[in-house]
Amino acid sequence: MPTALSNVLFHLYSNPREDQDKVITDSWVFGPVLKMVGGLGLALVMNQDFRFKNLTRALLLLPFIVPTVLSTIAWQWILDPAFSVINWALMATGLANPGPSWLGNPYLAMFSLIMVNTWRGLPFYAITLLAGLQTISPELYEAATIDGAGRWGRFRYVTLPLLKPIIFIVTMFSVIFTFADFQLIYVLTRGGPANATHVFATYAFDVAMGAGQFGQGASIALSMVPPLALIILAMAIYMRPAKS
Amino acid sequence: MTVTRGGWRVRLLTLWLPLGVSLVFALFPFYWMAITSLKSNQELYNRKIMPLIVHQPTLKHYVDLITETSFLLWTWNTFLVAVTSTAISLVLGAMLAYPLARLRFAGATLISFAVAATYLVPQPLLFVPLADLINRLGLGDTLTAVILTYPTLLVPFCAWLLMGYFRTVPIELEDAARIDGASRLQTLVKIVLPLCGPGFISAGIFAFTLAQNEFLYALIFLTKTEVRTVPVGAIAELVKGDVFYWGQLMAAALLGSIPVAIIYSFFVEHYVAGLTTGAVKG
Numbered sequence: 001m002p003t004a005l006s007n008v009l010f011h012l013y014s015n016p017r018e019d020q021d022k023v024i025t026d027s028w029v030f031g032p033v034l035k036m037v038g039g040l041g042l043a044l045v046m047n048q049d050f051r052f053k054n055l056t057r058a059l060l061l062l063p064f065i066v067p068t069v070l071s072t073i074a075w076q077w078i079l080d081p082a083f084s085v086i087n088w089a090l091m092a093t094g095l096a097n098p099g100p101s102w103l104g105n106p107y108l109a110m111f112s113l114i115m116v117n118t119w120r121g122l123p124f125y126a127i128t129l130l131a132g133l134q135t136i137s138p139e140l141y142e143a144a145t146i147d148g149a150g151r152w153g154r155f156r157y158v159t160l161p162l163l164k165p166i167i168f169i170v171t172m173f174s175v176i177f178t179f180a181d182f183q184l185i186y187v188l189t190r191g192g193p194a195n196a197t198h199v200f201a202t203y204a205f206d207v208a209m210g211a212g213q214f215g216q217g218a219s220i221a222l223s224m225v226p227p228l229a230l231i232i233l234a235m236a237i238y239m240r241p242a243k244s
Numbered sequence: 245m246t247v248t249r250g251g252w253r254v255r256l257l258t259l260w261l262p263l264g265v266s267l268v269f270a271l272f273p274f275y276w277m278a279i280t281s282l283k284s285n286q287e288l289y290n291r292k293i294m295p296l297i298v299h300q301p302t303l304k305h306y307v308d309l310i311t312e313t314s315f316l317l318w319t320w321n322t323f324l325v326a327v328t329s330t331a332i333s334l335v336l337g338a339m340l341a342y343p344l345a346r347l348r349f350a351g352a353t354l355i356s357f358a359v360a361a362t363y364l365v366p367q368p369l370l371f372v373p374l375a376d377l378i379n380r381l382g383l384g385d386t387l388t389a390v391i392l393t394y395p396t397l398l399v400p401f402c403a404w405l406l407m408g409y410f411r412t413v414p415i416e417l418e419d420a421a422r423i424d425g426a427s428r429l430q431t432l433v434k435i436v437l438p439l440c441g442p443g444f445i446s447a448g449i450f451a452f453t454l455a456q457n458e459f460l461y462a463l464i465f466l467t468k469t470e471v472r473t474v475p476v477g478a479i480a481e482l483v484k485g486d487v488f489y490w491g492q493l494m495a496a497a498l499l500g501s502i503p504v505a506i507i508y509s510f511f512v513e514h515y516v517a518g519l520t521t522g523a524v525k526g
Binding site: 041042045046048050054056057058059060061062063065066067068069070071073074075077078080082083085088119123127128131132176177179180182183186187200201204205208209214217218221222224225228231232233235237 | 258259262263266267269270271273274276277280288289291295296357360361364365366367368369371372373375376453456457459460464474475478479490493494496497498500501504505508509512515516520
């Protein structure tokens with residue numbers, strides 16, 4: 001028992017790696033902002049009538065459907081130091097030569113991770129927000145227009161308020177899953193370069209499975225609990241199934 | 245939906261352009277996956293060729309993947325694990341969901357709260373104690389290890405989804421059945437389940453997709469090549485030393501994505517319903 005407690009306390013308060021983990025995890029969680037803005041924009045676009053709407057919706061969801069590890073492998077190749085197609089495009093158009101080291105530079109690596117995470121998560125936002133948009137009765141928009149609201153006014157006073165609950169739920173989901181995400185980081189960087197992109201999940205894995213230190217690994221994983229618990233609590237209370 | 249003015253130029257700007265950009269952004273990695281898997285190694289590693297199309301397609305990577313690695317075995321393992329754990333989770337989930345949806349008993353609120361919370365507990369939190377448990381049970385390197393641990397993430401989700409669907413069954417139907425002498429179990433099986441078919445399909449598809457997607461537990465518990473699943477096998481065995489076999493990796497990634505994509509294409513509506521049920525209330 002004393003060892004367990006001292007393990008947890010040690011990792012919570014004395015290990016400088018924890019601070020870095022926290023910073024990384026914080027910036028990592030910035031992804032949901034991107035996803036929400038992009039997702040809302042895409043949902044608004046998709047809320048119009050056009051042919052092939054269903055096909056488009058299905059295609060746009062693909063990044064979210066396909067097993068994460070597999071699509072991340074594709075991204076690893078897209079961001080490869082030697083053969084990145086992005087760098088090829090940059091060099092071919094004369095914008096950069098040679099291209100940036102997407103996964104080798106600590107800051108760029110973080111940026112790349114956020115980009116791939118956004119690529120994967122944005123469809124979830126877009127489709128869920130689209131479902132929400134479709135529940136807004138057109139009469140509300142008509143009423144607003146009659147009252148003199150322009151496009152922006154309608155958006156601000158009708159759309160946004162009614163979407164708030166959904167935005168809240170989707171964002172919380174996304175934060176929770178992104179906070180503890182393991183696959184993306186493991187595949188793209190393994191937490192590198194030089195531990196720059198480790199988050200709690202990958203660091204815990206490294207310590208527990210790589211170094212064989214189960215106790216420390218567990219305590220690292222546990223230090224995810226306080227912020228996560230708060231978010232989970234908020235979510236669970238909000239989404240609690242209504243009593244019948 | 246608002247009625248907006250403007251001719252095709254407006255429509256181009258507000259619809260086709262954003263859609264086009266989004267589609268390219270969303271689908272490019274898959275396109276890249278596909279053409280990389282079809283390029284020969286010479287073409288792949290030649291930096292002078294234009295990489296956006298395949299100049300001399302070849303199926304060599306696919307052949308190598310199937311004949312030289314255990315890819316087919318991994319695919320079978322993945323399928324087996326996904327189907328079994330989904331089945332288990334649907335049954336357990338239904339058993340969990342029905343009392344919570346219909347019956348009133350002490351602790352019901354706490355349990356439904358716990359279900360919502362458990363669904364949100366991430367795997368990196370649980371993997372250390374589960375690893376210890378699997379070790380003690382001597383189940384390391386067996387498919388049983390993953391079949392038993394996947395329900396920890398699938399059951400809460402299934403239960404939560406099914407709870408919602410169970411509640412949509414009019415209570416009068418169940419009351420009528422019970423008056424006619426049916427037990428709770430019979431009511432569940434004969435009345436509620438058939439009416440909630442779509443719910444089970446949604447839950448099943450989602451659970452199946454989640455199981456296919458799972459990586460951490462598979463990585464930890466399955467270290468021998470004969471028992472590995474596709475995600476783990478691709479990462480662990482298609483990179484030998486420091487050398488990435490990109491052609492085979494992309495082929496594996498593509499082939500591994502196809503089952504999910506196919507199922508998905510048949511059941512898009514159910515998938516979207518599963519996604520949005522939790523988020524869009526009422």
